[in-house]
Each structure stands twice: as C-alpha cells, then as structure tokens.
Amino acid sequence: MTATFVGMPPFPEAARAALADTQLRSNLAHATATIRAKRAAVVAEVDDWEELRLAGAAIKDNTLLHLDEHLVALEAALTARGATVHWATDAAEACAVVARVARDHGVDEVVKVKSMVTQEIGLNEALAAEGVLAWETDLAELIVQLGDDLPSHILVPAIHRNRAEIREIFERRMKDVGRPAPDDLVDDPARLAEAARLHLREKFLRARMAVSGANFAVAETGTLVVVESEGNGRMCLTLPDVLVSVVGIEKVVPTWQDLDVFLQLLPRSSTGERMNPYTSTWTGVTPGDGPQEVHVVLLDNGRTRALADEVGRQALRCIRCSACLNVCPVYERTGGHAYGSVYPGPIGAILNPLLRGVGTDEQVDSLPYASSLCGACFEACPVRIDIPSVLVDLRAQVVDAHRAGAPKPEALAMRAAAWSLGSGARLGRLERLSGVVGRVAGRLGRRTLPGGRRALGRLPGLGGWSGARDLPAPPVESFRAWWRRTDGGRTEERA
Amino acid sequence: MRVALSVTCVNDAMFPDTGKAVVTLLRRLGVDVAFPAGQACCGQPMVNTGYLDEAVPVVRNYLETFAGYDAVVTPSGSCAGSARHQHDIVARRSGDPALVEAAAGAPPTYELSEFLVDVLGVVDVGASFPHSVTYHPTCHSLRMLGVDDRPRRLLEAVRGLRLVDLPSAEECCGFGGTFALKNADTSIAMGADKARHVRETAAEVLVAGDNSCLLHIGGMLSRQRAGVRVMHLAEVLAAQEGAA
Amino acid sequence: MSARDDVLGSVRRALAAADRSPVPVPDGHRSRPGPADVVGLFAERVADYRAVVERCSADEAAGRVAAVVEGLRVVVPPGLPWPVPGAVVDDGLTAAELDGLDAVVTGATLGIAETGTIVLTHGPGQGRRALTLVPDLHVCVVRAGDVVGDVSSAVRLLDPVLPQTWISGPSATSDIELSRVEGVHGPRTLHVIVVG
Numbered sequence: 001m002t003a004t005f006v007g008m009p010p011f012p013e014a015a016r017a018a019l020a021d022t023q024l025r026s027n028l029a030h031a032t033a034t035i036r037a038k039r040a041a042v043v044a045e046v047d048d049w050e051e052l053r054l055a056g057a058a059i060k061d062n063t064l065l066h067l068d069e070h071l072v073a074l075e076a077a078l079t080a081r082g083a084t085v086h087w088a089t090d091a092a093e094a095c096a097v098v099a100r101v102a103r104d105h106g107v108d109e110v111v112k113v114k115s116m117v118t119q120e121i122g123l124n125e126a127l128a129a130e131g132v133l134a135w136e137t138d139l140a141e142l143i144v145q146l147g148d149d150l151p152s153h154i155l156v157p158a159i160h161r162n163r164a165e166i167r168e169i170f171e172r173r174m175k176d177v178g179r180p181a182p183d184d185l186v187d188d189p190a191r192l193a194e195a196a197r198l199h200l201r202e203k204f205l206r207a208r209m210a211v212s213g214a215n216f217a218v219a220e221t222g223t224l225v226v227v228e229s230e231g232n233g234r235m236c237l238t239l240p241d242v243l244v245s246v247v248g249i250e251k252v253v254p255t256w257q258d259l260d261v262f263l264q265l266l267p268r269s270s271t272g273e274r275m276n277p278y279t280s281t282w283t284g285v286t287p288g289d290g291p292q293e294v295h296v297v298l299l300d301n302g303r304t305r306a307l308a309d310e311v312g313r314q315a316l317r318c319i320r321c322s323a324c325l326n327v328c329p330v331y332e333r334t335g336g337h338a339y340g341s342v343y344p345g346p347i348g349a350i351l352n353p354l355l356r357g358v359g360t361d362e363q364v365d366s367l368p369y370a371s372s373l374c375g376a377c378f379e380a381c382p383v384r385i386d387i388p389s390v391l392v393d394l395r396a397q398v399v400d401a402h403r404a405g406a407p408k409p410e411a412l413a414m415r416a417a418a419w420s421l422g423s424g425a426r427l428g429r430l431e432r433l434s435g436v437v438g439r440v441a442g443r444l445g446r447r448t449l450p451g452g453r454r455a456l457g458r459l460p461g462l463g464g465w466s467g468a469r470d471l472p473a474p475p476v477e478s479f480r481a482w483w484r485r486t487d488g489g490r491t492e493e494r495a
Numbered sequence: 496m497r498v499a500l501s502v503t504c505v506n507d508a509m510f511p512d513t514g515k516a517v518v519t520l521l522r523r524l525g526v527d528v529a530f531p532a533g534q535a536c537c538g539q540p541m542v543n544t545g546y547l548d549e550a551v552p553v554v555r556n557y558l559e560t561f562a563g564y565d566a567v568v569t570p571s572g573s574c575a576g577s578a579r580h581q582h583d584i585v586a587r588r589s590g591d592p593a594l595v596e597a598a599a600g601a602p603p604t605y606e607l608s609e610f611l612v613d614v615l616g617v618v619d620v621g622a623s624f625p626h627s628v629t630y631h632p633t634c635h636s637l638r639m640l641g642v643d644d645r646p647r648r649l650l651e652a653v654r655g656l657r658l659v660d661l662p663s664a665e666e667c668c669g670f671g672g673t674f675a676l677k678n679a680d681t682s683i684a685m686g687a688d689k690a691r692h693v694r695e696t697a698a699e700v701l702v703a704g705d706n707s708c709l710l711h712i713g714g715m716l717s718r719q720r721a722g723v724r725v726m727h728l729a730e731v732l733a734a735q736e737g738a739a
Numbered sequence: 740m741s742a743r744d745d746v747l748g749s750v751r752r753a754l755a756a757a758d759r760s761p762v763p764v765p766d767g768h769r770s771r772p773g774p775a776d777v778v779g780l781f782a783e784r785v786a787d788y789r790a791v792v793e794r795c796s797a798d799e800a801a802g803r804v805a806a807v808v809e810g811l812r813v814v815v816p817p818g819l820p821w822p823v824p825g826a827v828v829d830d831g832l833t834a835a836e837l838d839g840l841d842a843v844v845t846g847a848t849l850g851i852a853e854t855g856t857i858v859l860t861h862g863p864g865q866g867r868r869a870l871t872l873v874p875d876l877h878v879c880v881v882r883a884g885d886v887v888g889d890v891s892s893a894v895r896l897l898d899p900v901l902p903q904t905w906i907s908g909p910s911a912t913s914d915i916e917l918s919r920v921e922g923v924h925g926p927r928t929l930h931v932i933v934v935g
Contacts, residue, residue: 016680027916034917051765058764065759068750075743081900087742089749139923140914156914163915189915193923200924205834221899231872231910231925238868239834249746260769260894263905267854271913274784275854275890278925279905280868286902288831289867304749310757329667333684370678372671372685373543375638388639392581395545396588414541418549421504421536422556431508449717450724457718464679469686469714472509479502479511483530489518 005150008340010366015334027162028335035326038272039380046268055261057384060317063219063252064307070219070252071298077222081284083294088246094299095126098211098244101295102132105242107209113226113233114138115213116154116320117248117299119342123211134211135177135203137232139196146173152336152344154322155270160335163187174199200232210236210291214247215319216262217296220255223283224296227266227276237280243291248299250307250316262319265382270321302355311393312354317383318347324377324387330370339367346377350390358394359401368394424480431478441473499561500528501569501578501604503706504536506727510706516733517570517607520622523733524615528568533560538585539577544673547588554585558597566614567604570729572636572704573672578604580639606636607729608645608704618652624734625655629698631689631712633705634667646704646728653731659696663688670711682711690715693723704728769895773888777852781886782933784855788908789921790929800880800934804844807878807930811841814874816866819844821880829870837873843926844878845871850886850933851893855908857881857931858893860901868904877926879906883935 008014018024043049063070075085088094102110110127112118112134124134124145136145143158144151147169151157158166167187174181179199185191212233216225224245226233237243253259267276285294306312325331325345336344340363343351349367356364368391377387402408407415420426438454445454447470454473459466477485486492498521502514521528537557541550557578561567569575578601586598611617630650636642650658669675669685676682689712693701701716703709706727713725740748774780778794786792795803801821813826814837823844832840846864847857857879859865871877887893897903910925921927 012678012680015678019680019684031917035913048768048771051767055765055768058762061762062764065754065757065762067754068747071747071750087746089742089745093742137924138914139912143914156917158914159917166915189918189920190922192915193912193920197923201838204924205838218899223899229910230912230914230923232923234868234872234904235924238872249750256897256899257894260891263894264768264890273907274787275851275856275905275907277788277907277909277911279903281899281903281905283900283902286861289861289902290869298746300746300749304746304753307750308753313757329669329685330678330681334681368545369674370681372634372667372669372674372682374634374667374671376634376665376667379638389580392543392545393584395543396547397545399545399547410544411546414544414546414549418541418546418553421538421540422552424531424533424535424556424560427504427507427535434508447717449713450722451726455717464676465714467679468683468718469711470717471710471714474509475511477511479507479514480530480532482511482515484532488528488530489515489522 005340008363010363011338011370012366014338014340015370018334018338024160024335025333027160028332031156031159032326032332035272039269039323039326042268042272042274046264052261052265053382053384056265056382057317059253059258059261060383063254064250064313064316067249067252067307070254071249073219074217074222074252075298077220078284078296081222083222083284083296086295086297088297088299088301090301091121094121094246094297094301095123097297098123098246099127099130099132101242101244102127102209103130105209107132109133109135109207110209110211111135111137111203111207111236111240113210113212113236114141114228115246116342117213117246118211119151121246121299121301123246137200137204137236139193139230142196142200143169146170146177150337151342153325154320154343160337163189163192166192170195178202204235204239207240209242209244210240212236212243212245214245214251215266216253216259217247217251218256218259219252221283223256223281225259226280229271229277231278234278234280237282238290240291242293244295244297246297246299249303266319266321269323269380269382305357306354309354312350312390314385315347315350315354315390317385318351319383321382323380323382327376327380329374329376330372339370346371346387347385350387350394353394358398365398368398428478428480431480434474435476435478438474438476442476445473496565498526498528499564499567500530501534501537501561501567501574502530503569503571503574505707506570509710510727513570513706513727513729516727516729517568520620520729520733521568523621524617526615529564531560537574537577539574539581540672542577542581542585547585550585551589554582555594558582558594558601561602562597564602566602566610568607568610569604570607570704570727571706572606572633572640572642573707575604575606576635576639606640606642606704608642608649609640611649612645618648620649620652620732622732622734623654624731624736626700627657627659627698628700628702628731629659629661629693629696630664631661631668631701631703631708632664633703633708636704637665649728649732650702655737656731659698661696662692668708668712670708672707675711686711686715690719690721694721699724701725702728702731769891771889774852777888778883778886778933781850781852781855784852785908785931788855790908790931792931792933794933797935800932803932804878804880808842808844811876812839813842813844814840814870815844816864816870818863819846820864829866834869834873837869840874842876842878843871843874844880847879847881847885849893849896850881851890852886853889857906858897859904859906860897861904862901868902871904872925875926876928876930878930878932880932880934883933
C-alpha cells in the first residue's frame with residue numbers, strides 16, 4: 001500500500017469529474033468558508049503569531065537536520081519507560097508489526113484513533129487480511145469507513161459529505177457492524193454525533209487493543225502526544241490493555257518545552273479553536289493507568305527520500321493541520337479525492353511526490369501542477385512551508401525525469417517558447433506575425449471587448465483556453481515596435 | 496538614477512497600451528525610463544512549468560539586458576516576483592558562476608506600485624479617471640512581493656475614481672500561467688467565481704496589476720457579455736480623463 | 740541489516756550533504772506579559788467552549804460540588820480534597836462500571852487562561868485517565884492559584900513523565916459540515932468550579 005489511492009487518474013482528469021459534482025462543490029464551499037473564518041479569528045488574537053510560525057519552522061528544521069540523533073534519543077527514552085520500539089522502513093513492515101502484536105494477543109478487532117499515517121500505510125486493509133477488524137472511531141473516519149468511501153481532507157475526512165448523506169450512511173450501514181442507528185435518526189449534527197457515540201461505545205468498552213498515530217513525539221522524554229476533539233482518542237489511548245502507536249519519523253520534537261509552540265500553532269490552524277477539546281500525552285507505560293503494554297513503530301516510508309530533497313525537506317515540518325487545504329482555491333473546488341491520496345490539497349501536492357519520487361507514476365507527476373501558485377497555502381501554513389517554491393521545484397524534477405525519452409508536445413512547445421523569448425530580436429519577429437493576425441481580426445472580427453478592442457472567441461486549437469474565455473485580438477503594433485517608431489513616444493508627443 | 500522598463504513579453508506582444516501608460520506616467524513624474532531593446536521575457540513561464548534548462552538562456556538575456564541600470568520597473572507583480580525569487584534558482588541550475596554572480600548583482604526589479612510608492616514616494620500621481628473601479632490584487636503582487644495596499648492607495652488618490660470593494664478580493668482568479676491550460680477546468684471554475692464577484696460590484700472597470708490575470712478574468716467576463724472593462728493599473732494611473 | 744539500521748542509515752545519507760548549522764529559534768512568546776486578570780480570563784474562555792463555569796470561595800467549594808452532583812451516581816478519585824456525599828471512590832472500576840455512573844468530580848493541576856484549558860496529570864485527587872472520560876458529566880474544581888496565563892507557562896510547569904490530559908471544554912466535533920457540536924465520546928458536560 002502507498003499514500004496514493006490505487007488506480008486514480010491524473011489530477012486534471014479527476015478534477016474534471018469532481019468539478020461536475022455540484023453537491024460536492026457546495027458542501028466544500030460551505031465547509032471551507034466556515035473553517036477559514038474561524039481560523040482567521042483565532043489567529044488574529046495572537047499578537048506574535050508570525051514569531052510563533054518562525055519558531056515552529058525553526059524547531060522542526062533543527063530537528064530534521066539532526067533527525068538520526070533525535071530518533072535514537074526517542075528510542076532510548078521510550079524503552080526506559082517500558083515501551084517497545086519497532087522500526088519500519090516501509091508500509092508493509094509497519095503493518096506487519098501491528099498485525100503481529102494483534103496476533104500475539106489473540107485479538108480479532110482493534111479500535112483506532114484517527115491517524116493519517118495508518119491510512120498512508122493502508123493498515124486497515126493489511127489487518128483485515130490477517131483477520132483483524134480495525135474500527136475507526138473518529139466521527140469523520142467512521143463516516144468514511146461506513147460509506148466505503150475515501151478520505152478527502154486531513155482534518156475532516158468526510159468534508160465532502162453533508163448531513164443528509166451522513167444520516168443515510170449511518171442508517172444503512174451501522175446495523176451491519178454493531179449497534180444500529182436509532183430509528184428516529186434525523187439529519188441534525190448533534191443527533192448524528194449521538195448516534196456515533198452510542199454505536200462506538202460498545203466497541204470502546206470491549207476493546208483490548210488500540211492503534212494510534214501521534215501528533216508529536218518528544219525525543220528527550222519519550223512522550224507521545226495526541227491532539228483530538230471528540231474523546232475517541234482518549235478512549236483508545238486509555239481503555240485497552242495494549243496500545244500500538246505508528247509514528248512517522250518526522251513527528252519528533254527535541255524537548256518537552258518545544259511543545260508550547262506547536263500546541264499554540266496546531267489548534268488555531270486546524271480546527272480554528274484556541275485549543276482543541278482534548279490533548280493526551282503519555283510517556284511509555286504508567287503503572288495502574290491506561291495500557292500496560294505500549295508499542296511505538298517508527299516509520300520511514302519515503303520520509304528519508306523527502307529528507308534528502310534540499311528544497312522539499314521543509315514539507316516534513318508539516319503538522320497535518322490542513323490550513324493549506326482550507327485556504328486553497330483549487331482544493332475548494334475539486335475536493336480532496338482528485339488528489340488521489342490520503343494527503344490531499346497543497347500539502348498533498350508536494351508530500352506525495354516527495355514521499356514516492358517522481359517520474360514513474362503519471363498521477364503523482366500531475367500533482368505538482370495542481371496549483372495556480374497563488375501562495376495562499378504558504379501564508380496560512382503554521383510552520384511556514386513554502387509550498388509554492390516546493391511545487392515549482394518538483395515540477396522541474398518531473399520535467400527532468402522525462403528528459404531522456406522522446407520529448408512530449410509540451411516540452412517541444414517550451415523549447416520553442418524559450419528560443420523565441422530568449423532574445424528581443426526574436427520576440428520582435430514573432431510580434432510582427434501576431435500583428436498580422438491582429439490586423440486581420442480588426443477587419444474581420446465581429447466581437448469587441450468593452451473598451452473597444454477586438455475579441456477572438458472560440459478558436460480551434462485553443463480549446464483549453466477558449467472554451468470559456470475570449471481572447472483579445474493581438475495588437476497591430478507591439479510595444480517594442482511602437483517604441484522604435486516613436487522613439488519611446490517622444491516623436492508622437494511632438495506631433 | 497538610470498531606470499529601465501521591463502515591459503514583459505505579454506505586455507509587449509499583447510498589451511502595448513500598458514507599456515505606453517507606464518512611460519507616460521513615469522515621464523509625468525519626472526522619470527525618463529529607458530527601454531533596452533534586447534529584453535524579451537523574465538523566464539517565469541518556463542520556470543513555473545518545470546523547464547529550468549530552457550529558462551537559462553531567457554534569464555541570461557534578462558540579466559544581460561538590465562545589467563548596468565540602477566533599477567528596473569515592470570507593470571507585473573508576477574514578473575517582478577520571478578526576477579526577485581526565481582532568477583537565482585535558474586542561475587544556480589545553469590552551473591555558470593558568472594550567471595550566478597549576475598543574478599546576485601542584478602539591479603532590483605520593482606513592480607509598478609512599489610516603484611511609485613517606495614522609490615518615487617508618490618501616491619497621488621496626478622491621474623483623473625471618473626469611473627467606478629474595482630481592484631483585484633493579483634496573487635504574486637500580494638503574497639510573493641507583499642505590495643500590500645500600495646495599489647489601493649494609488650487608486651484612491653485618482654481624481655473622480657470611485658473604488659468599489661471586490662468580494663473575496665484576495666482569492667486567486669485561477670490564471671496561474673500554464674495552470675490555465677494544464678488544469679483548464681479548475682482554472683475556469685476559479686475564474687467563474689472571480690468574474691461573478693466582479694459583476695456583483697457593478698463597477699465599470701476591473702483593475703489589476705497583471706495583464707495575464709486580466710486576460711483570464713476579462714476573457715471570462717467578455718464571454719459572459721458582462722460589459723465590464725478590464726484595465727491595467729498603469730493605464731488608470733496614466734489617465735487624465737476630463738482633467739483641465 | 741535491521742529496519743532500525745536501514746532507517747537511521749537512510750536518515751544519515753539524506754543529510755550527508757545538508758548544512759546542519761543550527762537555525763535560531765525565536766522565543767519571545769515564552770516571556771509574553773500575562774493577562775491582567777488571569778482567573779477572569781480563564782473563566783471567560785472556559786465558558787466560550789460552552790462549558791459551565793462558576794466561581795466561589797474555598798469555603799463554598801464543597802457545597803457547590805454537592806449541588807451540581809445531587810441525585811447523580813458519582814465517582815471520585817482517591818485523594819479528592821473536597822468531600823462528595825454518596826460518591827463511590829474509584830478503586831479500579833472497570834470501564835463498564837464507569838459507564839454505569841453519571842458523573843465524576845476531580846481537581847486539576849493547572850488552568851490555562853488564554854485557551855480556557857484544564858490540565859490533569861492524574862495524580863491524587865484527579866484519578867487515572869479513564870475516570871474523567873467515561874462518565875458523562877465531569878465536575879472539575881480548579882484552584883484560582885493554579886491558573887497560569889498561557890500555554891508556554893503551563894508547559895514549563897508540567898512534568899512530561901506523568902500522563903496528561905488537557906481539557907478545553909466538553910468533547911466536541913466539527914466533522915459534520917464543520918459546524919461544532921458539543922458532546923461526543925468524552926463527557927458531554929464539563930462543569931468547572933474555580934475556587935478562590
């Protein structure tokens with residue numbers, strides 16, 4: 001399994017399908033507008049927000065640059081506090097560790113805290129293959145799981161669903177896997193949340209093993225941190241006997257005190273709250289409180305590939321807040337599924353290529369182009385990941401990966417453009433040609449733009465552009481030609 | 496101070512009136528800009544599509560053309576952003592130490608509103624334009640350069656001009672260079688929303704500091720027969736309609 | 740080669756060419772001037788989460804607690820400084836047994852004014868983590884003197900070796916159309932009594 005959904009088409013194709021879904025677009029526009037407003041309000045409360053962002057970025061950079069040392073320290077601290085540390089180079093190894101723990105305890109089900117990394121490695125499918133059922137307990141994850149759906153947002157995986165769709169899913173599916181939805185269920189968020197509470201409670205109370213991720217792992221103390229809202233995380237982290245936490249190696253922060261930065265940046269950026277309802281921290285095993293057997297799986301799965309990328313390395317600062325998704329004009333219109341990965345949106349557009357490498361999969365190669373480079377993501381990112389710069393760098397990597405074979409039409413067009421645009425003289429010659437087009441359009445054109453200029457309408461060969469956009473006819477005289485003819489307007493002024 | 500105009504390839508070939516407006520405006524303010532004829536393009540179309548090798552000769556031409564001037568002024572936030580943030584990347588890619596040095600020592604490239612407000616220190620440029628105008632802050636001028644409210648301050652000082660707020664002004668119009676072609680459907684969906692917001696203002700004119708974005712938004716407005724004229728900021732600031 | 744050697748080897752190779760000089764970390768946020776009325780702000784911010792907040796004197800605390808839980812099946816942790824009439828003292832109740840109780844009363848280690856957060860470190864008077872999770876009403880008594888201004892101050896005072904639960908309002912979700920609903924798996928009602 002990989003971070004990318006199997007068999008997804010490249011972004012432009014997937015986006016076209018998503019854009020045609022008016023229900024999806026209205027669900028997304030409503031949801032992202034709501035969260036954007038909430039985030040803006042709580043960020044504005046913090047006078048030194050920019051300095052906090054700089055601190056968050058710097059702490060993560062310093063950690064990543066000495067990641068080997070911090071991982072060794074983390075392992076030692078965890079082991080000293082009674083946890084068992086496992087290492088996994090890829091998804092298969094990580095899944096095998098979790099499955100082995102389940103088998104050792106003879107469990108046929110586990111409860112899960114919402115975790116991006118376990119989705120990335122396809123843990124649920126891997127456990128199912130071993131006869132172990134994994135119950136998602138986060139409300140949105142439950143909606144996705146019951147709906148046989150795919151997540152479309154990092155924080156709110158079911159953001160593409162509205163309340164009526166959710167009610168229908170609960171009514172239809174809860175009865176197959178446990179306590180049925182109440183008979184009188186209506187599509188009120190509070191009632192839907194209550195249905196989830198009732199449905200999951202029996203699973204929490206009987207669970208013997210839980211699986212979680214971690215938002216942060218503190219190297220010096222071995223402390224893991226889970227940030228959540230509903231209390232499903234606390235249920236999983238507290239009630240079962242056995243806990244396995246799968247932790248990407250980039251989740252490390254060096255010291256306990258470093259958390260003060262991230263516990264301010266994350267909730268405000270993520271749910272748009274001053275603080276999320278629940279944050280749990282635990283350090284190995286605590287006698288008499290919570291799971292008495294604690295495992296931690298430290299996972300690479302492409303992270304060291306991203307770490308080796310000088311420009312892209314900064315993507316590993318990501319704390320999975322999803323602020324970049326919520327402000328992204330592309331994400332707002334296409335939704336998350338179009339990105340074909342558990343990591344959608346701007347961060348997904350860089351993270352997937354960085355984790356998996358470019359040049360082998362058309363879908364992955366399409367992701368760095370799924371952006372207008374507007375920069376809203378960088379502005380919102382609490383750890384200052386310069387996503388536009390990484391996107392541009394990855395585009396170069398995609399192009400470079402294909403330089404060996406026969407050039408694509410785009411490559412030929414770019415070479416031609418570069419040749420024409422590499423000298424004033426050559427550009428001038430091209431403009432004389434376009435001036436002829438302008439003269440013809442001036443005589444034959446029927447449409448005029450407000451302001452008096454001739455317009456070109458639908459044009460064969462310009463389908464991508466002219467399907468919905470008119471184009472002004474080229475001017476008869478370029479600026480360069482005007483400058484030469486009038487000495488920069490001086491002779492015109494005299495005339 | 497020797498100031499060169501980088502008119503940009505898009506303006507040179509498609510929007511000569513914008514270049515002329517910059518010349519008129521700056522002359523009125525006492526700056527006699529030069530137009531080095533060797534200029535062509537800043538290289539951004541290649542860089543943003545991933546063609547760094549192809550961008551090398553284009554950037555080399557830019558750096559050679561403008562070397563020796565004290566400042567470069569350009570009526571494009573996007574091209575100014577390219578000059579300031581991408582030329583060193585392309586130069587390093589070239590492996591040519593001379594080009595790296597040229598990029599590091601290049602004169603500063605200012606977007607027009609920055610040049611007017613920061614370098615010349617003017618806000619009232621003596622323009623007169625008795626129309627209702629709404630202003631779209633283009634992404635690169637806003638977020639890459641940080642021009643902030645400079646264009647608005649310039650517009651507010653234009654006599655007769657009535658500035659109408661554009662809803663969701665800071666959201667991208669969906670142009671994005673080759674994005675408009677490679678992801679045409681998404682680009683159009685974004686442009687449709689921008690065009691709708693423009694129509695909601697009922698302004699006569701939509702103004703922005705980048706003609707490429709206006710090409711996109713204006714193209715949509717025209718197709719929708721919205722009757723809204725699009726104009727570059729320079730053209731409004733150069734205008735002296737109805738002035739004595 | 741073990742997976743450990745693989746991962747650490749990959750990390751070292753990835754960083755072989757990197758400039759590893761330290762990046763300065765700004766830390767001005769760790770010495771912000773605190774709010775003028777720390778306890779007042781705390782009460783206001785807790786209430787913003789739609790938790791119930793009341794303030795009282797030390798003498799009144801026990802009475803206030805008793806009033807809140809009157810008629811309910813209540814559990815308390817060992818070592819709770821305030822007497823709660825009729826309460827069961829937790830001696831390792833099962834999750835199912837906890838599920839059969841209506842309310843839990845605990846103290847807290849800290850309050851954080853800026854974010855309206857209560858921090859439990861699960862020692863005496865606070866109980867193990869499950870205790871404040873399964874019952875549907877959590878009554879939490881916070882001493883005014885334990886309220887700090889901001890997150891940085893709280894982190895500085897806390898011992899990471901102890902398990903912690905940071906609580907900011909009742910359990911909630913925004914998973915349906917991003918509209919916030921209070922009350923999912925954790926206690927659906929949080930009742931905070933600020934003493935002193």
